[in-house]
Amino acid sequence: MLQSFKHLFTCNLVLSRSFSGYVSRMRYLMRLKEDDEAYREALKSGKVLLYHKLSPLLRKTSSGVYKLASLKTSDLEQILEKVGKDKHFVNESFLLGCTDKGEPQFSLEVGDLDRSALEKECRGMFVDLRKAFFMIPGPESPLAAKGQALLRWHQTNCFCSATGQPTVRNQSGSFRVCHSSGITYYPKMAPVVIVLVSDGSRCLLARQAMFPAGMYSALSGFCDMGESVEEALHREVAEEVGLEVENLQYSGSQHWPFPQSSFMLACHATVNPDKTQVNIDKAELEDARWFTYEEITEALQNPPRDPRREPPVFWVPPSYAIANQLIQEWANQQQLSRKLHRLK
Numbered sequence: 001m002l003q004s005f006k007h008l009f010t011c012n013l014v015l016s017r018s019f020s021g022y023v024s025r026m027r028y029l030m031r032l033k034e035d036d037e038a039y040r041e042a043l044k045s046g047k048v049l050l051y052h053k054l055s056p057l058l059r060k061t062s063s064g065v066y067k068l069a070s071l072k073t074s075d076l077e078q079i080l081e082k083v084g085k086d087k088h089f090v091n092e093s094f095l096l097g098c099t100d101k102g103e104p105q106f107s108l109e110v111g112d113l114d115r116s117a118l119e120k121e122c123r124g125m126f127v128d129l130r131k132a133f134f135m136i137p138g139p140e141s142p143l144a145a146k147g148q149a150l151l152r153w154h155q156t157n158c159f160c161s162a163t164g165q166p167t168v169r170n171q172s173g174s175f176r177v178c179h180s181s182g183i184t185y186y187p188k189m190a191p192v193v194i195v196l197v198s199d200g201s202r203c204l205l206a207r208q209a210m211f212p213a214g215m216y217s218a219l220s221g222f223c224d225m226g227e228s229v230e231e232a233l234h235r236e237v238a239e240e241v242g243l244e245v246e247n248l249q250y251s252g253s254q255h256w257p258f259p260q261s262s263f264m265l266a267c268h269a270t271v272n273p274d275k276t277q278v279n280i281d282k283a284e285l286e287d288a289r290w291f292t293y294e295e296i297t298e299a300l301q302n303p304p305r306d307p308r309r310e311p312p313v314f315w316v317p318p319s320y321a322i323a324n325q326l327i328q329e330w331a332n333q334q335q336l337s338r339k340l341h342r343l344k
């Protein structure tokens, strides 16, 4: 028996050597989710992102740029003790992923601790996530979002919905179990369709009353139970602006942490250019209108610095939102077809 395990172990080593770095990292993360001992070891050598009441900790670099602060576990233990918390509190961290170099990353909620004392000790500041997205480099946004989403999910899933009994997390935080009912709960995202509708020369953007002043985005909506992406997309456009879309084209997807975790599925679609009259559902939308290529390129080229303080008349969601990707793709497509048209 022992020999066969040994054999398996050797095979795994050989295999992992032949894997690409990406595969090795994914296999490593898989192991950390399942093997508590390996998880504890990883936590000792990993880095932790701190959140205070779900706001991530940022640090200003010497070049004046803000970045997500990730603290070495040993440093964090010392900081915790300085602010009057047991160092073993780091064990409450959740596994987030690992860097390209295979360094494990974790998130920890420290909302019960004194915010300013922590900020001083960590040489950083806790910033509301929406605001942080305007400050940190684009590639850090998904990690900041995931860290917050995972913490929120654990905070709001402490009890079993069948028995009302407390649920218990596994070590890595990849699920929670109710020992009374035996039900395992995994972190969830709600599927949402988002679509940029074009009539060939203009695109349709809308705003909800709760959006920041002047911001217009692509149409979006939660998928109903049992719906396909295509059905949800047709229904949402019909409900919100009274149009029938065709030629659906998938663009990409994104995890979106606000207000709860959504899984955004982004598509392009067209309408018949003779049937573009919008009929807005005022319960959902404050406004929806067609924008020209010139209006869109102007908005893309001049994103507002601080839209909540100085909102422009019209602006589009920032680059970390998948709506921005859709709008950018549409503008590129328009530019190309205009060039081709001129060549004819």
Ligand SMILES: NC(=O)C1=CN([C@@H]2O[C@H](COP(=O)(O)OP(=O)(O)OC[C@H]3O[C@@H](n4cnc5c(N)ncnc54)[C@H](OP(=O)(O)O)[C@@H]3O)[C@@H](O)[C@H]2O)C=CC1
Binding pocket: 190, 192, 194, 217, 218, 219, 220, 221, 222, 223, 254, 256, 258, 259, 260, 262, 264, 284, 317, 321, 322, 323, 324
């Ligand atoms: N990343 C991006 O680029 C963008 C992301 N989004 C995100 O997409 C999500 C959906 O967009 P939105 O247009 O508001 O959606 P909908 O058009 O479906 O309308 C939202 C309404 O659906 C109800 N609702 C809330 N949560 C759920 C749920 N989990 N399942 C079913 N219905 C629900 C709410 O009703 P009630 O309030 O009555 O309970 C809410 O008023 C939002 O979270 C938004 O932040 C939107 C645009 C761009």
Ligand SMILES: [Mg+2]
Binding pocket: 219, 220, 221, 240, 284
């Ligand atoms: Mg909507």
